[in-house]
Amino acid sequence: MFSAAFYQTAPVMALCASLGAVPLIALSRRHPNLREFWTFAAAGLKFSMVLLLAGWVLAGNVVEVTLIQVLPELAIRFKVDAFGIVFALVSSFLWIVAAAYTIGYMRGLSEHAQTRFFICFALALCAAIGVAFSGNLLTLYLFYEMLSLSTYPLVAHHQDKEGRGGARKYLTFLLGGSVGLVLPAMIILFTLGGNLAFADNIHTGIIPAGTGDTLVTCLFFAFLFGFAKNGVMPMHAWLPGAMVAPTPVSALLHAVAVVKVGVFCTTRVMLYVFGINVMEALNLGIMAAYIVSFTIVTASIIAMTRDNLKSRLAYSTISQLSYIILGVALLTPAAVQGGIIHIVNHAFAKITLFFCAGAIYVATRRKKISEMGGLGRVMPFTFGAFALASLSMIGAPPVGGFITKWYLLKGALDAGQAAIILVLVASTMLNIVYFAPVTFQAFFGRVPDGETRDTGIREAPLIMVVPIMAAAVLSLLTGIFPGVMMQFVRMVIP
């Protein structure tokens, strides 16, 4: 449709769409409607760019652009391949959905500093796309740090003691991991081979032959724990703390931008820096698999004990993220596919769940699950969507989560890891235990004592319900038509 030259500039344009929106949003801070228009315009432009690129990549092309030759040996470099496209599609599409929802939420609660909020939102999305399109580790690192910094004001949005504390913890873990572990690991890697560009396939990696086994193992774990956004225990502690943020932020953080960037970075490094061959040879994959298995089970168990809905969702996120890493760490084709497709499935499902939590808060100001008895009857759409998304989390057909579980189980079988299968089954059980009661209580539970039936509680505003439904429906669609996304995943690993 377009020339190849166009596709060379498309990644940069996708990036600039959200970056360019920043000054516009800042300038129109006195006109809320105009300001929101810029957000939508940027989101739309960005999504269309990514969509075009997706088509181009599907046709078998890989776009590589060098933006700035920043060091003699290294450049800020973009590379759009199938793996990156998967993530870029999800994040850019969900920006549109999230933007609509955020406007409803922010206006519904008359939040302060909305302009700052939208600016940081745009910057965070810019960083997410940057990570998706990164062509080497340096670029990845750059956008990773940009994301950490730009989401800080979002997490600390309320500016109260709790907000600051959570944000402080958030930044401590993220910067501590990236500066303390990823940066040195990256520099050691560069010193070893003089190259940080991602490999062209997932097998070879870029670790130079002859590097000491211990060193490679150390590097591997430095990356695994250094990308603290991926929520692997013990680097997960920021995630529940960051729950103090407004719900759209939680949705964005825990479904789209932040944690997915962490997982994306981890898997990117595993597959394209270390490569399957090295990971197999040194048993790195299986070590990582057991570490994340621990995270999966532990996080699920903690989630059961939480009464605060958002907190429960946060631990669920920690657990679900590790599915993705688990899939990749198992190294069998089916498992890797399962892991990657879970980026998509989890994104849609989790954003739905968070949106629901936010809608409940806006409509009722309730945060605790125990207070939600009977709410489903007055907020059927919200809780319907919640139920659907819960199914996806649990992994029941026909919702997207089922596809993940299917591939993961198949992959674990291929790998012959009985223990991992056990973990998957156990976590599914746990998922049921902590998700099912929410829906059940809402629709069939008793209204808490001391409350009459008619408290005037109604559904959340339309601008919130529509995105919720859209996200829920998408979650369903990914389950019914998994092929759309799977064709990209198959390009990564056949």
Added chain:
Amino acid sequence: MMDHAPALMIVVPVFASLVLTLIGPLGQRAAYGLLILSIAGSLAAALVTLVQVVQTGQAVYYRMGDWMPPMGIELVIDHLSAGVLVLICACALLTAIYSMHTARQDNPDRLNHYYALFALLVAGLLGMTATGDVFNLYVLLEISALSSYGLLARGKGKAYYATFRYLIMGTIGASFYLLGVGYIYIMTGSLNMADLSEILRRPELEESVSVRIGFTLIILGVWIKMALFPLHAWLPNAYSRAGTTTACLIAPLMTKVSVYVMLRIMFTVFCVDYIFQQIAWSRLVIYLASAAAVLGMITALSQRDLRKMLTYIIVAEIGYLTGGAWLANTAGYTGAVYHILADGLMTLCLFMAVGAVIYRTGQSTAAAMQGLFQRMPVTAGVLLVAAASVVGVPPTCGFFSKWYLLQGAVKAGEWVFAAALIIAGLVAAILFFRLLERAFFGRLADAVTEKKSKKPHGTARKIRIQEAPLTMLLPLVFTGAALFGLGIYTNEVVQYLIRWSVPAGI
């Protein structure tokens, strides 16, 4: 005229300072204008020289009085010094523009004499950087030192004692340098750097104890001047009590030029093989540097006064620079030289931003940062950029210097230094985070009351924006942009300047 750029660059500020001494009656504007004009002239000359050096790929030589070296004194501007010269001129020019209000505030009387000393300091620093003669370097070192005593002592009451201590330490440093030069002279009979480096390669001198003592004394003297841990005690007091303009001028430049002198002595007069094979203590320097980086940052963290905090950051950065230079590999050297430029700009930016805050709020404790993003958004934004650079967030220049330094440490297998760099970076992150958190949210109480009052959108508390005056803001913003600029053009800086100056043998 172009051929004379090296001389003009140094002489123009000297002339300016002479004229400035005499034009008191003409008023403050005339003094301000003349200072800016002269330093802009120097900058132009420095840029001309830089372009010439980069284009020809060779050093520019200028023979003072047309005497052949080593009989006469020559200026040698190679890739290393050209970069530093431009840095000095640029920082001085920005500070000069910035000084319009602050200098008047700090100097109710004798502003023209203050500016005369300002110009002399710049001339001294430029001369130190450009010269190819070890004794001439001493004379210019003393010029910059003397004028800096004058500038620093213009601070408030406590500045006198701090300056006195600086004077004592500075004199010890300069005297050690001179004594070292004496030792080298006695063994070689020469003072010209190029000549010296030839003579010092003779085997009998490589073994000589006296030459080693000379080298040790020179390096010790320079360390005192650049405040390397544990010889740093004079710096924080002297710098933090000075007036804003003085601090902006001296803090970024004095120590960096001293580091430059160290590099010159190490790699131009002596050579890598000599230092690392003949000097027994050379392997220990890296530990000193590591200690400087970590302890400097930690001490900075414990400070309440903003300026004092920044001065301890300088102490830490000196650790980075020294470590890079003594790693003895290309990456470390590149990192050190690049960091001279980067840290010069970073320190300037920090001091300017803090100076603007002090100018507006009148207080210099961390409390002055309260709600800065609302009151002075531009200043706060630039401060954020500078902080990101000190911490090492890409794509600011601080990241790339750390990149090279870490790479050098890894290549040399100096894990202690690598760890020190990372720890210092993390401590810096905590330090700036604490500051910026305050700046970002303002008073905790405000946020709480506001939440309770639940004002509708748009009528949230209105805080009057009170930015610093434009003459302060423009240099500040420019410096902040330069931090990005330098970071993005790292490739060019490394390829066209630093690579050429990498000494043979490392």
Added chain:
Amino acid sequence: MTWDASLLWQFDILILLMMVICAVTALALEGLLSSAIATGVYSFLICLMWTHMMAVDVAFTEAAVGAAISTVIFLGTAQYISRWIKKDRPKEQGIKQLTLVIAMICAGMMLAATRDLPDWADTASPASTHLSPGYIEQGYFETATPNVVTAVLADYRSYDTMFEVVVVFAAALVVMVLLRHTSHKHRKVLHLRPKREGRDTVLRGAAQSIIPVMQIFALYVLFHGHYSPGGGFQGGVIFGASFILLALCYNLKFSMNRFKEHAVLWCCAGGVLLYAGIGAACLSLGMNFLGYGALADGLGVSVVMARSHGILAVEIGVGITVMAVMVSLYYDLASGGDLEDGL
């Protein structure tokens, strides 16, 4: 190894021993005035040493600067501070002893290392054979100046010397900026300064007869610097000392009436301006900065003679600045910056 009787080593060692004694005394004495005097004696002794080492120019300068001016400004300052030092506190004794031990170790190492240095007064040492013969053998033909020190100072290394003048200029400026700065409240000033109304007639008479001679001698030293020890520094210091003497024998106001504050400032800057101006003139006439040869056409003399004249011109500049700076330092330090009354 031969032994040269002309070196009078016994004499040298005696002087050096006395110097060490003076140094220790100056640091140990409790009275600051006596310390200042001991420092002056120390300077005089070092002049003797240097004369004996044939460094007459240096000895000359040290005698004028180190022994005379330094002592005077020491004494000038001593009026404003307590004249007796306080006994050091015992708690600092530990640090003191530690410093002493470290200093002694370093000193011991450096003393041991002198074995490696060329013998004193060795004619074959690198310093005596590498550059200096060049100056001695070519200096006269290139600059027409028999005093090699002057030739090297004001021509070969004139760039250094220019900045040396700038250093003294800077010192005067710094002292001026520091002391004449009036915004601080003068608290806790010790008014030890005695009133200077009636001065001794003998002193005045002596001054009247000495000062003109001093000034003529200063001019001689300056202008004859090409042929004999001396030059701008020495001449300037002596000339400046004549004004200081005037102030000492009469009072500060009397001296300041003859050499006014403004004139001092103009002379301080003017001398350097003359020096740097000549450098810039050479530059504009087509040679490098301070290349006096460029003046040849303008003066109508040969290049060598032009250098000689150039040397003289810059020496005059040096003389003016040094003279003014010495006076300025005295004015400021002796009067505590208020320029009312001095030592």
Added chain:
Amino acid sequence: MDDLFFFIIAKYNYWAAIVLLFIGLFGMIVRNNLMKKIIGMVIFQTAILLFIVSIGAKRGATVPILKFSPDKQPMLDAATYANPLPHVLILTAIVVGVAVLGVALALLQKIQRVHGTIEEDEILEDMRK
């Protein structure tokens, strides 16, 4: 015995300079009174100058001012004149020394005015107030 004698003769200047250097340095660092510190500084600097001038001496040489033969030709035997270069350097250094001394004394006067004392410990106490 003779060797030792010659060794002393050959080095005593350097020794004196080094001893004076450390006396000055010691005074600068250890003495509590600021005036004493300045005096220590003067001794310290002068010791270095003594050391460097010592380099210029030559056995049997005279002052570095050219002598002329009866036919007005300069006598150019370098060995007969002392080395002029250290003299030039030290001339510069002496002037630098007095410049620093002047500034130090001016600061001292200021310290006396602001703190009322020139004893270091008392100043530190005063600053803590």
